[in-house]
Amino acid sequence: GAVVSQHPSWVICKSGTSVKIECRSLDFQATTMFWYRQFPKQSLMLMATSNEGSKATYEQGVEKDKFLINHASLTLSTLTVTSAHPEDSSFYICSVPQGAGGYTFGSGTRLTVV
Amino acid sequence: GENVEQHPSTLSVQEGDSAVIKCTYSDSASNYFPWYKQELGKRPQLIIDIRSNVGEKKDQRIAVTLNKTAKHFSLHITETQPEDSAVYFCAADGAAGNKLTFGGGTRVLVKP
Numbered sequence: 705g706a707v708v709s710q711h712p713s714w715v716i717c718k719s720g721t722s723v724k725i726e727c728r729s730l731d732f733q734a735t736t737m738f739w740y741r742q743f744p745k746q747s748l749m750l751m752a753t754s755n756e757g758s759k760a761t762y763e764q765g766v767e768k769d770k771f772l773i774n775h776a777s778l779t780l781s782t783l784t785v786t787s788a789h790p791e792d793s794s795f796y797i798c799s800v801p802q803g804a805g806g807y808t809f810g811s812g813t814r815l816t817v818v
Numbered sequence: 819g820e821n822v823e824q825h826p827s828t829l830s831v832q833e834g835d836s837a838v839i840k841c842t843y844s845d846s847a848s849n850y851f852p853w854y855k856q857e858l859g860k861r862p863q864l865i866i867d868i869r870s871n872v873g874e875k876k877d878q879r880i881a882v883t884l885n886k887t888a889k890h891f892s893l894h895i896t897e898t899q900p901e902d903s904a905v906y907f908c909a910a911d912g913a914a915g916n917k918l919t920f921g922g923g924t925r926v927l928v929k930p
Contacts, residue, residue, distance in 0.1 A: 738917060795859070
């Protein structure tokens, strides 16, 4: 399957600042990537679908102005958490679909907002 | 959209016994049903998957069954070992955009 690299693996930021998370598909051209959020002891919840060269599609209840997604190339999607607050502290993880080949997940980013 | 329910939320078994986790889904157009094992702070790891044209699939101690009519699928782990202890998630791809929707997860504890 594809190799997906996600950075950073963890980040601590101050409340009110912004944090950018990168998801790179190293050996697969990804026109679509998915961003998930996982709170402690909970499931993975889809936040948005990142579309190469066009706007992201957000799930109901996810603020598009707070979680900015950019997918400017076939290998890179970024998620920026703007004006982060403690309640945004979570595990963020990207996923690259490979059609019939299933899905490959990034290694995840642990965000802590203090 | 797709809705995936998973039961039980926790499962404790004795080493060597079998573990069964069940999931139901809502979107009859779903075609792909993966199962993931996730350890704390790590990415989900695919352990087995099944597609809608197959009723059962087995890989060593792990098997998955799918009933498309009833819209449910199950994970079976036989001869459980302590290293099987983890959180397991089922998922379904739904009709639109190949978005994976996850079940709520099952925390499995295998007692030595």
